[in-house]
Amino acid sequence: MTFGPEDSLAAAVSQATAILRDAGVPSPRVDAELLADHLLGVGLGRLRAMMLGDSPAPAGYADLVAERAQRIPLQHITGVAHFRYLELAVGPGVFIPRPETESVVQLVIDHVKGMANPRIVDLGTGSGAIAGSLAHEVPGAEVHAVEFSPFAHAWAKKNLAPLGVKLVLGDLRNALQEHNGTFDVVVSNPPYIPAEAIPNEPEVALHDPPEALYGGGADGMELPTAAAASAARLLIPGGYFVMEHAEVQSHWIARMMERTGVWTEITTHLDLNGKERATSAVLSGPRPD
């Protein structure tokens, strides 16, 4: 099936929606519209107005729809992921940031409200979604970010350099030793999927990098446990740690943190769908003045 200038925009978007639905794409109409808008660059409101008239389908639309029907992630086709107030450059080699992670950022923003120049580090920054949002939304914050994958690091560098985030290529298990005991906040959305829980959606299973997904060990807890240990190393006493995780892991994360004996105020947080998807805690000891 091809769309050409002889097809109206409205007809092409309807056909594209049917093609994407048949391919199992979860939100076929929205994706069909976003792909058309990617070519036209008018914004969804104007695009929908154009569909009421007899505007032609944009050149190249059929190719983009065919790619999306192959379950290539929408963001890899458009090259952009929207996250809070940011438009992040993304593509193969980097994890596409998810809406639920926006709530993790909000927990940090709520925590640092009223703090002058908080020092924050994001462990496993991927595209830089968390670190970039915090640099953008928290005035005076000094934000650092760590990423292990050279491919993801390259995307993060592109996104974070304009926002003044200090990015390092390194392993969250031992990175930033020179900053031990100095951060007010450590935030992380580490890989956490259990080894056997291979995601169903091809966009995730085939296109998110494996090193961004699987947490290590049968329960996926190796990297979340390592992130908590690094948080205890990097924070000042009284510092705040928040980590995203799978719903099934909320009890394990809380128990794992209790066992170390260094955390207080261990709190599980719900995402917008009411699922236990993040845990925060405060490092024991008085905050230095």
Ligand SMILES: C[S@@+](CC[C@H](N)C(=O)[O-])C[C@H]1O[C@@H](n2cnc3c(N)ncnc32)[C@H](O)[C@@H]1O
């Ligand atoms: C689930 S993704 C999250 C990316 C980003 N923070 C977000 O929320 O969109 C986890 C990220 O951690 C990185 N990562 C995996 N192992 C790591 C390690 N040992 N040290 C640092 N980063 C690591 C992956 O490459 C990936 O970018």
